[in-house]
Amino acid sequence: MPAAIVEAAEERQEREDELRQKSTAGGSPAVTEPEFATLVEVQTADWAGESVSAPDRQVAETAAAKVEQAFPDEYRLWIAAGEKETSLRHRQSELDFLAQWFVAAREVYLHEAVYGFFANGGSSCYILRLDPTKPLASEVEGDLDKRTGLAGLKSVADVTMVAVPDLWSRGTTPEIGAAILDKVVGHCAAMRNRLTLCEPPPDTAPAGVSQFLTRLAGPDSDDAAFTALYYPWVEVPGVDGARRTVPPSGHLAGVWARTDTERGVFKAPANQNLRGVLALPVRLTDQRHGELNDKGVNCLRVFPERGLLVWGARTRSSSRDWRYLNVRRLVSFLSDSIRQSSTWAVFEPNDDRLWAALRHSVASFLTDQWRQGALLGRTPDEAFYVICDRSNNKPETIDAGQVICDIGVAPVRPAEFVQFTITQIAGQSGQSI
Template identity: 40%
Template sequence: MADYLSPGVYVEEFDSGAQPLEGASTSTAGFIGLAQRGEIEGVPQLVTSVADFHRLFGSYLSENEFGEYRFLSYAVEHFYLNGGSRCYVMRVAPTDAKVAKNKADSNKEASILEISSKNPGTWGNQIRIVVVPSSKAKTQIYEVISDKQYRVKNNAGFNVGDVVAFEAAGQKQYNKVVASQDNIIELAEELDGDVTDAGLLPSKVLTTSEFTLHVFYGDEAETYEKVSLNISAANHIEKIVSRSNIITVKDLTDGKDLGVIAPFEVLSGENETVGKFQIALSGGSNGSIAQVTPDVFMGVDRGPGKRTGIQSFIDNDVVSIIAIPGVTEPTVQLSLVAHCENLGSRFAVLDIPREKTKVADVMTHRNIFDSSYAAMYNPWLQVFDPLDKRNIYIPPSGSVIGIYSRSDQTRGVQKAPANEVVRGAVGLDCQYNKGEQDILNPQGVNLIRHFAGQGIRVWGARTTSSNGLWKYVNVRRLFIFIEESIKNGTNWVVFEPNDEQLWARVQRTIDAFLTRVWRDGALMGGSPSEAFYINIGRSTMTQDDIDNGRLICVIGVAPVKPAEFVIFRITQKTREE
């Protein structure tokens, strides 16, 4: 309690009512797959448009090189085409993929700096680096204090270890800074001749010696001005270039003394009068398809920020729908489904192998799975390929996730993402009829069908679960929405006094949220009391629960179910009876 020590009026604020509870996002997608470029370790990258994807991960992949693993870029494109809003993408690469580097046997700078592309791929072979000499600071010498100490006009920018050049009458003397403080600079060696110049426009100047790095890749360009090889300086090349999206730089000198030679000359072997020199990278490789094994997609958990593949999405708590487009290896798909089940906050969209079009073959693949956190779609979609300028077939997962997102935004997560037009699809790999769907639909295979005058539509909304309570996609996703919203919006409850006052506040908070969900049409019932109930207090907790710090709230909701079978019963009547 506050201390009241002197007479007066005290105004205090306290929370007694319900806390507003915001609904969790359900339309953020996650994709995993092969790409031209992009990080293969760390956290998934946010992508907000197709152009954003191409900037971060490159363009379309060729069928000859990447075969059945090339569909990530197409999936992301059709995700946005079908109404997707945002997604996170994680790139994977074959185990034998290599980064492009500067070669030590042909470049002098390679013995000083190891420059490599930011991540593996042949894209790195197109990187071009131009180095030009530059200087971050210059000053004039006012007084010679001793053989190696000089009082200057301004010592700002002159750091210990910097290579400097004293220029007079067109001649340069290179030296190194030993100490720099209070406008007094101490050099490693004594400067020759008369070095003082107190003129307003000095003809004799002491300058630092650095270089500027220009990095080019396609339409991208990065410039890192006035970087140094002085490992103790704030502008050391490793520190400055670490923010690059194109290259990484490693200083191989380990801080050893390079002498009093200009950094430009150390790297190029030529005098600064040359003006510039170029560095080319080579040796980048996309790897071989033979090395794209299931473990590449399943990923490795090396700890926070160092995870790969599916494991990298553990660090992401925003994604609610996820897919690995075109990858139909059962081991990978089962790993993705297990990931969704373990987190309980996201839903997997699975593709069926393109060659499996017969009902029996489709069922063979379908029977591998039993989960309410996944849905399966078939057949593949015919779309236009901007790379080969022809129609190709792509897996439906990217388009379907876009439809999930579109349906969530226009109707709400309670609406089954079915009977929706698939935008951008000009045909189907095969056309199923009603008899075939009569077999596949009850088993949880959602077909995409073409209807005359109605276009190509998603014509199923079932999960792969054998539990009848969770057979509809929208029911599972509605529960994910409710659970995540309540979990995110009730963090304030933790460590609060576990008493009747807290129970009442929690009940009011959840009641207000579920009432809004009911008004949006996500719950059955003519009134909130018919749509849901909330039990909290002595009816749900024992004294042992309270003594052990547990607050237990039991919530029941009545989700709406889709009208999957619409039946009109018509009879013939001659008169009113």
């Protein structure tokens, strides 16, 4: 026990003994010994934050009033000494609690991920509540009523990315980790407006990444379009000052948020610096990077004079439509925005006037997106189309209380490869074309 607490306890006991002697001694004591004992018992319970019975409380209050009136200075010194000891004990309890969590923090990555998210430009972060005493696999789905896990995340409409930084903490096996990722990716695929950021297990060698990919949903599946896998892990300073290697998903979520703010969802979240990262434990060659990139793995690279960069912007999907992160996220953004902005049409008369209003509203929104550079085309007509008329709103559709608005867009895809042709012309210096 710290010396300060021992000294405070001794002082409190000394003041208590002095006050007891004066209050209970003499020909006409202020209180009896049992009354003073009850006073000490109740006051000690109050300092400790414990409850006492109503009769004991009444006896203690009566005794305190008598003692304070008879010996005000001694009573005040006793109370002050007790409060000082209590304050020191509370502070020690807080420090012990924090010390336990600092030790436990070395086994988890959540705090590093949250720091990396904000360090890289994130502004709004939701942390799901899970029971740390239970396996993550049994807790990740959560409870909708208690708003825990993925179920609790369904009611948060503005979530656009989901990460599980503690997926690989506490010795999670690749089999269990892949099963948990399936649940997270399934949640994102069902919601259609968010993507999963993930990484392979720690200490995975470049050659072992492909083996881990076989445990996840195949590239031809719908889930693959909502999965962004990054490699390798990153070395960070650590919130406690100790350098450690952590999963990059939190930092990458911040990069996504930063890109959205600075450029827009249509900009691929790549060729961006990683902030709050000291080094990469694995240095990839161009050849190895190309192999991983073909499998939908987004690599983190180090380039001379440029630092650590995010050097990939793909989903795990093999589909041409959903191969790139920014395309999948743009379509999700457009779909969500149009759906939310067209709720006014509910219960309106389902006729030509409603269809014309919907066409105008959607076309205006998409035109703004085209002007910002989100859609490909020299004119709005080349960038998108909106159909909402009698051709797709049949009588049976109207009778069912439905209005159908068909929308097509041409997203801008990233310039992932830039090709140069070098030509040597006889009799002249070399020229680059």
